Amino acid sequence: MLVSDFMTRNFVRLQPEDSVRSAFAKFLQYRLDIGCVLHADDLLDGIVTKYNLYRMLVNGCSLEEPIGPAMIRDVVTVPQHIPMQQARDILITSQVAHAVVLDQRQKVVGIMAKADLIQAFLMESERLNNQVTALIEHLEDAVVAIDNQHKIITYNSAAERLFQQRPEHVLGGPVETLLPQIGEDITSALQNRFPLDAKKIFLPTAIALATYAPVTFRQQVIGAIAVLKDLTAYEKVAKELETTKKLERTLESALEIAYDGIAIIGEEGRITMVNDALLELYQIKRHDLLDRVAEDKLPELGLSETLRTDQERTSDIQEIKGRKCLITRTPIIRDGKRVGAIAKVMFRQLDHLKDLFLRLEDLENELTYYRSEYIRASTQGTALDYIITRNPVMESLKKQTYLAAQSFSTILITGESGTGKELFAQAVHEISGRPGKFVKVNCAAIPSELLESEFFGYADGAFTGAKKGGKPGKFELADGGTLFLDEIGDMPLSLQAKLLRVLQERSFERVGDVHTRHVNVRIVAATNKRLEELIEQGKFREDLYYRINVIHLTVPPLCERLEDLPVLCDHLVRKLNRILDKEVIGVRPAALELMRNYRWPGNVRELENVLERAMNLESSNWIEAHHLPQNLLSVNTGNPPASFLPLDRFRALPANAANKRDIIAAAEKDLILRVLQECGGNRTHAAKHLGISRSTLYQKMRMYHITEKSLFQAE
Numbered sequence: 001m002l003v004s005d006f007m008t009r010n011f012v013r014l015q016p017e018d019s020v021r022s023a024f025a026k027f028l029q030y031r032l033d034i035g036c037v038l039h040a041d042d043l044l045d046g047i048v049t050k051y052n053l054y055r056m057l058v059n060g061c062s063l064e065e066p067i068g069p070a071m072i073r074d075v076v077t078v079p080q081h082i083p084m085q086q087a088r089d090i091l092i093t094s095q096v097a098h099a100v101v102l103d104q105r106q107k108v109v110g111i112m113a114k115a116d117l118i119q120a121f122l123m124e125s126e127r128l129n130n131q132v133t134a135l136i137e138h139l140e141d142a143v144v145a146i147d148n149q150h151k152i153i154t155y156n157s158a159a160e161r162l163f164q165q166r167p168e169h170v171l172g173g174p175v176e177t178l179l180p181q182i183g184e185d186i187t188s189a190l191q192n193r194f195p196l197d198a199k200k201i202f203l204p205t206a207i208a209l210a211t212y213a214p215v216t217f218r219q220q221v222i223g224a225i226a227v228l229k230d231l232t233a234y235e236k237v238a239k240e241l242e243t244t245k246k247l248e249r250t251l252e253s254a255l256e257i258a259y260d261g262i263a264i265i266g267e268e269g270r271i272t273m274v275n276d277a278l279l280e281l282y283q284i285k286r287h288d289l290l291d292r293v294a295e296d297k298l299p300e301l302g303l304s305e306t307l308r309t310d311q312e313r314t315s316d317i318q319e320i321k322g323r324k325c326l327i328t329r330t331p332i333i334r335d336g337k338r339v340g341a342i343a344k345v346m347f348r349q350l351d352h353l354k355d356l357f358l359r360l361e362d363l364e365n366e367l368t369y370y371r372s373e374y375i376r377a378s379t380q381g382t383a384l385d386y387i388i389t390r391n392p393v394m395e396s397l398k399k400q401t402y403l404a405a406q407s408f409s410t411i412l413i414t415g416e417s418g419t420g421k422e423l424f425a426q427a428v429h430e431i432s433g434r435p436g437k438f439v440k441v442n443c444a445a446i447p448s449e450l451l452e453s454e455f456f457g458y459a460d461g462a463f464t465g466a467k468k469g470g471k472p473g474k475f476e477l478a479d480g481g482t483l484f485l486d487e488i489g490d491m492p493l494s495l496q497a498k499l500l501r502v503l504q505e506r507s508f509e510r511v512g513d514v515h516t517r518h519v520n521v522r523i524v525a526a527t528n529k530r531l532e533e534l535i536e537q538g539k540f541r542e543d544l545y546y547r548i549n550v551i552h553l554t555v556p557p558l559c560e561r562l563e564d565l566p567v568l569c570d571h572l573v574r575k576l577n578r579i580l581d582k583e584v585i586g587v588r589p590a591a592l593e594l595m596r597n598y599r600w601p602g603n604v605r606e607l608e609n610v611l612e613r614a615m616n617l618e619s620s621n622w623i624e625a626h627h628l629p630q631n632l633l634s635v636n637t638g639n640p641p642a643s644f645l646p647l648d649r650f651r652a653l654p655a656n657a658a659n660k661r662d663i664i665a666a667a668e669k670d671l672i673l674r675v676l677q678e679c680g681g682n683r684t685h686a687a688k689h690l691g692i693s694r695s696t697l698y699q700k701m702r703m704y705h706i707t708e709k710s711l712f713q714a715e
């Protein structure tokens with residue numbers, strides 16, 4: 001708003017020699033009361049006003065006289081480029097109604113009259129008014145203003161949103177009735193003439209913070225204004241914050257009273273929360289864990305692995321700071337994204353659990369005892385119940401045995417060593433109900449020269465050193481019962497002939513005796529040899545073979561009925577617990593898996609030996625994979641050590657996945673062992689060489705049972 005914008009450019013230009021008449025004529029033409037007297041180059045000489053000309057005429061001058069005497073030379077001037085406010089001040093202090101406007105070269109360019117000033121200020125006030133209205137309208141806060149009659153004169157869009165009332169309904173109306181929520185306070189600001197402290201007000205759909213102030217003009221209160229800030233969103237956030245804080249406090253309390261150790265990591269793999277129980281287990285201060293990388297500080301928990309793999313896992317029992325712990329890990333998923341992981345470490349209850357397991361075991365033992373007693377007592381229960389199996393071939397064999405036992409026929413039982421042939425023989429005897437004894441002769445164990453007297457006994461003085469009064473042989477001892485001829489394939493040919501005679505005639509003589517004795521003996525023979533081959537080789541009499549092979553039972557090897565492994569393990573562990581006075585609970589799945597892949601050349605007897613060895617060597621309550629002998633641990637299919645297995649042989653292996661997995665696992669174990677040895681047992685270096693994280697290395701060491709001890713042993 002500069003002078004040049006508002007000055008009157010069409011002004012009256014006069015020369016000193018102009019007459020009064022011509023001056024009046026110009027004043028009339030321009031409708032102005034003032035004229036500028038100029039030199040030829042537009043420089044100011046002075047001014048002439050209508051009043052000065054009137055004064056000349058009143059003093060008797062004629063209209064034709066020059067205007068010179070009426071000229072004022074002391075003229076108030078203003079530069080054209082200054083603001084109007086400055087020009088206004090100049091006019092007010094000089095107490096004149098006009099000022100001559102000059103350019104930079106001091107030439108006259110216009111006249112500034114009071115009317116120009118008024119117009120300028122009216123325009124400026126209108127502009128300001130528009131600005132204030134726009135500002136109020138677009139404020140985020142609601143603004144309500146009243147005049148001193150309490151009528152609402154300002155009501156912006158934010159107020160409309162807050163009070164839910166259209167402007168046309170409230171503008172001009174009394175604030176007390178139209179906006180009662182603020183009516184009292186805004187009128188009090190008006191009446192008391194001072195601002196009011198901020199106050200929360202509750203509207204039907206919002207909460208706002210209101211401030212009130214009086215509006216004054218020239219020391220007079222002409223109204224009041226209320227500014228209201230909508231707090232609804234802030235209140236919501238605050239409430240959410242409070243809820244979050246409450247939840248956090250609840251979580252913290254829950255963690256603290258938790259009996260187990262708990263550690264939580266965020267998506268960066270850093271520890272965000274640990275409870276006192278965990279600190280107690282690790283014997284560490286909270287600030288030494290918080291915000292640290294979990295893999296460095298708590299590698300045993302495998303939290304980073306859980307975060308990476310999304311896997312929820314319960315581990316086997318493992319040791320932390322010398323205490324056995326059971327660790328459960330769970331990833332924390334939010335909106336389908338992994339945002340952390342949580343580990344629960346159970347370390348206190350394990351001792352109680354152990355007691356529970358033992359108690360359970362005792363109860364199971366008792367149950368087994370009563371169950372077997374019940375079976376024995378009930379009519380259906382037979383000695384066959386002691387032959388444990390889940391295999392259909394074995395089940396049908398048990399049925400055949402039951403039927404065969406009812407007859408008097410000779411039974412031949414064949415099968416690999418340790419498959420349970422003797423158990424079947426005993427079952428035959430028990431089921432047959434024969435009153436005599438079950439007598440066993442191991443044909444392979446007795447020297448051939450003693451075999452005859454073992455079988456038939458000898459008479460008094462039959463040979464030097466013979467017992468006085470003679471001695472009965474196994475045939476006589478088994479009279480009325482069952483004679484079990486184990487390893488019959490190993491019986492010398494000479495004795496085979498005598499045996500054949502006894503079987504045919506049911507009579508014999510003691511060695512060195514002439515007296516023929518008659519016996520009632522049930523023969524059950526067993527062998528792990530192929531008798532047909534022995535016949536071909538002339539080592540076994542064909543006629544004897546047909547004589548004993550009346551009923552033939554073939555017991556399948558253990559490797560053909562691997563489904564029997566779990567029940568057999570269970571049965572044998574219980575049996576061995578009683579014998580060895582142990583409290584072993586059972587076989588771990590990992591160990592069982594290894595057993596499944598083994599060929600078991602020694603069958604159930606070998607299994608029993610393996611379990612007995614494990615139970616004797618270890619004080620643990622479970623038979624773990626590392627308790628098994630080396631031949632079972634290293635790949636057990638008779639293959640060379642896995643890591644050296646040529647690729648073509650690996651490919652040629654049957655598509656038995658478990659088998660192949662073992663070979664790969666053994667190769668990995670071998671590699672990890674060698675790298676660890678090379679690094680002198682340093683886990684960090686070894687993990688680096690292997691290109692895996694330290695926690696993964698720890699995990700694999702646990703999986704393959706690589707301990708400090710095994711590292712040194714391997715060296």
Ligand SMILES: Nc1ncnc2c1ncn2[C@@H]1O[C@H](COP(=O)(O)OP(=O)(O)OP(=O)(O)O)[C@@H](O)[C@H]1O
Binds near residue numbers: 387388419420423424
């Ligand atoms: N199905 C089974 N259930 C329970 N125990 C079994 C079973 N099979 C074998 N056994 C146990 O395995 C061991 C070996 O069994 P057994 O002596 O009967 O085998 P075998 O075939 O007669 O052996 P060998 O040919 O060497 O004389 C025994 O302790 C037996 O009790």
